[in-house]
Amino acid sequence: MDSVFDGVLSAAADGVLSATSGEPDDIPKTNTTVWILGKNYNSIQELDQIRRDIQSKLWCTYRRGFVPLGDAQLTTDKGWGCMLRCGQMVLAQSLIDLHLGRDWFWSVETRDSTYLKIINRFEDQRKSYFSLHQIALMGDSEDKRVGEWFSPNTVAQVLKKLVCYDDWCSITIHVALDNTVATEEIYQQCLVNDKNDESWRPLLLIIPLRLGLSEINPIYIPALKKCFEMVGSVGMIGGRPNQALYFIGYVDDDVLFLDPHTTQRSGSVGNKASQTEVEFDETFHQKYAGKLNFQNMDPSLAIVGF
Numbered sequence: 001m002d003s004v005f006d007g008v009l010s011a012a013a014d015g016v017l018s019a020t021s022g023e024p025d026d027i028p029k030t031n032t033t034v035w036i037l038g039k040n041y042n043s044i045q046e047l048d049q050i051r052r053d054i055q056s057k058l059w060c061t062y063r064r065g066f067v068p069l070g071d072a073q074l075t076t077d078k079g080w081g082c083m084l085r086c087g088q089m090v091l092a093q094s095l096i097d098l099h100l101g102r103d104w105f106w107s108v109e110t111r112d113s114t115y116l117k118i119i120n121r122f123e124d125q126r127k128s129y130f131s132l133h134q135i136a137l138m139g140d141s142e143d144k145r146v147g148e149w150f151s152p153n154t155v156a157q158v159l160k161k162l163v164c165y166d167d168w169c170s171i172t173i174h175v176a177l178d179n180t181v182a183t184e185e186i187y188q189q190c191l192v193n194d195k196n197d198e199s200w201r202p203l204l205l206i207i208p209l210r211l212g213l214s215e216i217n218p219i220y221i222p223a224l225k226k227c228f229e230m231v232g233s234v235g236m237i238g239g240r241p242n243q244a245l246y247f248i249g250y251v252d253d254d255v256l257f258l259d260p261h262t263t264q265r266s267g268s269v270g271n272k273a274s275q276t277e278v279e280f281d282e283t284f285h286q287k288y289a290g291k292l293n294f295q296n297m298d299p300s301l302a303i304v305g306f
Contacts, residue, residue: 034251037248038102054287086246171201206304
């Protein structure tokens with residue numbers, strides 16, 4: 001049976017687990033600073049808070065057994081859906097920051113109605129606003145067939161379109177093309193009513209970048225670190241070559257990430273009224289991050305922030 005602990009086993013396979021204690025060494029046992037989406041922690045004194053912060057992020061992974069998708073009637077996204085899952089994670093974190101606040105933390109007992117509204121939007125059902133089904137099918141508008149791999153820019157363009165159909169989420173997404181932030185276009189997107197300059201939609205800004213040819217240019221690494229330190233940071237969509245990851249922070253010269261490459265069963269959180277729904281909610285949370293040296297990142301990525 002797939003479970004939330006599969007991510008720990010995956011980390012062990014990547015050599016992330018400490019050989020002595022069995023504790024993942026994503027957070028070093030030295031007196032250093034850990035940055036997670038605009039918050040900084042001491043790696044020794046605040047390890048519990050770090051784990052709690054990581055675990056409060058929605059961890060979207062491959063799933064199996066969902067409603068058949070596309071002409072091929074796919075029932076799993078294993079092998080092709082990792083960038084779509086990263087898109088889900090960055091959008092989910094945006095909704096959490098907006099509707100629950102950056103200081104909000106998840107626990108097994110969490111039954112907050114706002115949290116449930118958010119997580120229900122990412123379940124693998126056609127009716128869910130930001131399900132894998134909706135993202136994959138909307139990919140047709142970006143010349144991506146169901147089952148094809150998305151780039152960071154493609155998933156950003158798809159999310160931009162999907163949020164328009166969900167009034168409750170209340171955000172608008174601007175994707176900056178050619179490294180240019182078009183302020184006039186942003187103004188038009190955010191202005192809800194052109195007769196009321198104080199009526200604004202919250203803006204989620206996504207900036208797709210290519211920071212090198214086959215590997216990332218080290219000259220950009222200090223700037224990437226600064227992005228994680230910004231209060232409005234929602235992380236980065238990127239990965240390592242041929243493997244999409246959701247980057248949520250950094251420590252020293254390593255970037256921290258949530259990895260979607262664990263295949264879990266499909267299901268529903270619902271209202272967390274049953275033990276099955278409670279257990280399924282747990283599959284969306286992972287308190288251990290992966291760790292990757294900045295120079296091993298794929299040079300194609302997207303920076304995301306409010």
